[in-house]
Amino acid sequence: MLSKITGGQTTLLFTATILNKYKVSYFQCNETGFVQTEEPYWLDEAYSSVITKLDIGLLGRNINLSNELEKILSKNFNADGKFLDYGGGYGVFTRLMRDKGFDFYNTDRYCDNLFAEFFDLKDIDTDTRFEMVTAFEVMEHLPNPYAELETVLKYSDSFLFSTELLPNPTPKSVNDWWYFIPETGQHVSIFTEAALAYMAKKLGYNFYTDGQRWHLFTKKELRTNPFKIRDPFFIRKMRKFLRKHDKQVYNLRETLLQRDWEMIKSKLG
Secondary structure, eight states: BOTTTTTTTTEEEEEEETTTTTTEEEEETTOOOEEEEEEOHHHHHHHHSSTTOOOOTTTHHHHHHHHHHHHHHHHHSTTTTTEETTTTTTTTHHHHHHHHTTTEEEEOOOSSSOOTTTTTTGGSSSSSOBSSEEEEOOGGGSSSSHHHHHHHHHBBBBEEEEEEOOOSSSSGGGGGGGGGGTTTTTOOOEHHHHHHHHHHHHHEEEEEEOOOSSEESSSSOOSSSSSSOOHHHHHHHHHHHHHHHHHHHHHOOOHHHHHHHHHHHHHOE
8 A cells, every 4th residue: 555645555553443444454654654544434433523522632632732832833923913813623622712813714515613613614704814824633534744834835825733743662553552442443644754845845835843633734844843942941830839728728630531531342242
């Protein structure tokens, strides 16, 4: 099977059971380390429920993402511009960013916009150019990444997205890394930093990354990596102190997120 990043050769990595019934092969690009499944014939079934039962971290993830992106946009981009969240699901992220004062719009061809109604791509001029397009937890769902990127990059010269990078060393089986999530059958493209850098260069974009989750393709040449900016030491120390203080004084409880996820996963199996 040829790599969907370079068009070059791949190596069979392992096989796994998808949706608890389909035996599927995973291949790794010899040049960039990108991992792809065989052609995903099961996707219609996988998307019978667009937001999967296992994605119970959706709300917390969007809150954290909105807090981080607020800093990045304010420091590196025109915060007064228009922004588009691509593959934005129910519109949670768009609503959160609008609450923070950013003119965000939502689009998702598979999911109803429940939380940002009237602030959808279809509600504004078709020739609108956006300061930035965002896409969170979308790239790993794409069976043909370049085809989707051609659509995304028509809207803006900057594309900021999240996707977990393949760990090093490469997992030996689907059970060695949680992000494969074979139970849902939706993660069919797993990227490496080398794969993203290859795509950005091929498309003519500058590439910035935090080396783990946050990534940016942009025509702009930024002075610094926007993901490497950190709050001053005394602010980080104060926040850590306040978290510890609140936990002790108010007897704050640990999250049930991981426990709930494991329980739901066991029931789906």
